[in-house]
Amino acid sequence: MPTIAVDANGADLGAREVALGAADAGVPVLLFGPAGEIGDVPDHISVVDAPVSIAKEGDPARAARSTPEASIVRAARAVADGEADALVSAGSTGAALAAGLFQIRRARGIHRPALALPVPVPGNPVTLVDVGANVEVRSEHLVQFAFMGAALAHAVLGVERPRVGLLSNGEEAVKGTPLVQEAHAALRDRDTPLFEFVGNVEGNHVTTGVADVIVTDGFTGNVALKLMEGVSQTMLGAVRDVAMSSTRSKLGGLLLKPALRGFRDELDPERPGGAYLLGLRRLGVVPHGRFTRRGFASAIRQAARGAEEDVVGRTHAALEAAGALRRAPEAASEPPATVPGT
């Protein structure tokens, strides 16, 4: 069974909540954080006292470089050194991405790591990639994101042969920026058993189940992801306000409540475990800092599943078979992936 290196710093509810999640997950865990706060843990968890946190640093890339004793850096180093098989961090996405890049490093043949997020859409869950690691990309990056996202959807989320779409402003291949048009042509021409390329997906079809994985640059992906969160919250809030607007409505709302509970469960962001850090030599999962033990347990279980199912190896094999690996070392001018905030 794989061992997961977990950074306990940065969770809104504190390191103890992360430890409780690790306990619930039931897989071997190396837990990096303030031992005093973490307290007693079951046998399958080894606590490494690492009280220094960079989860709230404004410049996470710089902090990850200059703070080798930080819990996220030590957790990432444990993965790099082979003491653990995957990384989970309750801290900021930026710090996890930076520590992952510097310690675990990019997988061979990968241009840029990316962040993938499985979005819990009722009835039609969809994974967006990239949701913020790379605000500017080239078409070969988008092609690799498709493979990385598809391998994740297959191995961790259990989608047989994922349908992969390219986010654009129109369905036709000629729609989109030159970048998107180029990526469309490149994806259409690749032949891979890993996924089926379903072409461009417009904004209004992101939630209708036409694709399991939707590929885009990190700028558009971040805007899209947050827009989905914002619009669902606004709509549910508005429906709730309507349900409080009169005695008659209140009674209606009360009768609907039990059925809505199942719906809320389906939308629960803690279930998919958080954002996935793809394209490194090992898998990373970044649950949101506001998660409860339930979300942390889910992230740790998903990381273990990803390690067991060898997401990284599958991605590499599919990219190699399709001839989409980075051929030569990147030129010196290749910028590193930018590191987003939380």
Next chain:
Amino acid sequence: MPTIAVDANGADLGAREVALGAADAGVPVLLFGPAGEIGDVPDHISVVDAPVSIAKEGDPARAARSTPEASIVRAARAVADGEADALVSAGSTGAALAAGLFQIRRARGIHRPALALPVPVPGNPVTLVDVGANVEVRSEHLVQFAFMGAALAHAVLGVERPRVGLLSNGEEAVKGTPLVQEAHAALRDRDTPLFEFVGNVEGNHVTTGVADVIVTDGFTGNVALKLMEGVSQTMLGAVRDVAMSSTRSKLGGLLLKPALRGFRDELDPERPGGAYLLGLRRLGVVPHGRFTRRGFASAIRQAARGAEEDVVGRTHAALEAAGALRRAPEAASEPPATVPGT
């Protein structure tokens, strides 16, 4: 009172529905379309028999150039010749944009026309610009979109001093692509009584009322707009499904129905009249082809209001005072605005 040139071709419900909308609007209208289908109209409408439609053409720019007898081209020419003061088209956005560009032409000092859409968010309506006319932009285009959107919000939508935000993947000025960072700096440095620049707006704040106008490129704007439509429909559909899931829930839904009706009215896309074509010498409004007479009436009234309140002149004056007009004729290499599909 201004006269509005209206293209009656392209509406899903037919030219008669557009004519009924024009009748309801109660402002002088030059109505271009198939006279036989249009039928009887009240005195304030003059029908010009123009049966040729390019609303369904795959390449609207080409169709608008090569079909001078098309109803949308004739309507745009009437505006260009001064017979009417603003343009309304029930046909495709692409055809309206192309006909507008070729006939009415860009306003003096404007780099690129843009499409603005007032989105009916419950409690917090917000206007997105550009929603698809320009998939690639430069920062000075985004700066002008801010002025164009603010003038629209002020003169037509009645917002006193619009708050204008820039769509990005983080609130800080350093977030976003180099293009967005450059536009942020340029907007921060402009001083204008027309609007207040509120900085970057993330996706999750588009619907929370932090800005009245949100500026972005036409690719991101189109994806964002359609995503908002898709997510709201998915959420409302899911709530409806929940309300049908048991007898108890059905009773609850029934009790909520009257209150939900007001909510549906607030979300009604026909109320704001459609998309606004900004940056030409005269205002254009493009109601959606699926609108009913109510939406067409609204579009025509809004176009009249925009002409009366001189949206175009206000935009020009504010851009001039802020030193943001295009100084010299564009280089020959300047690509024309791309023409999106419907």
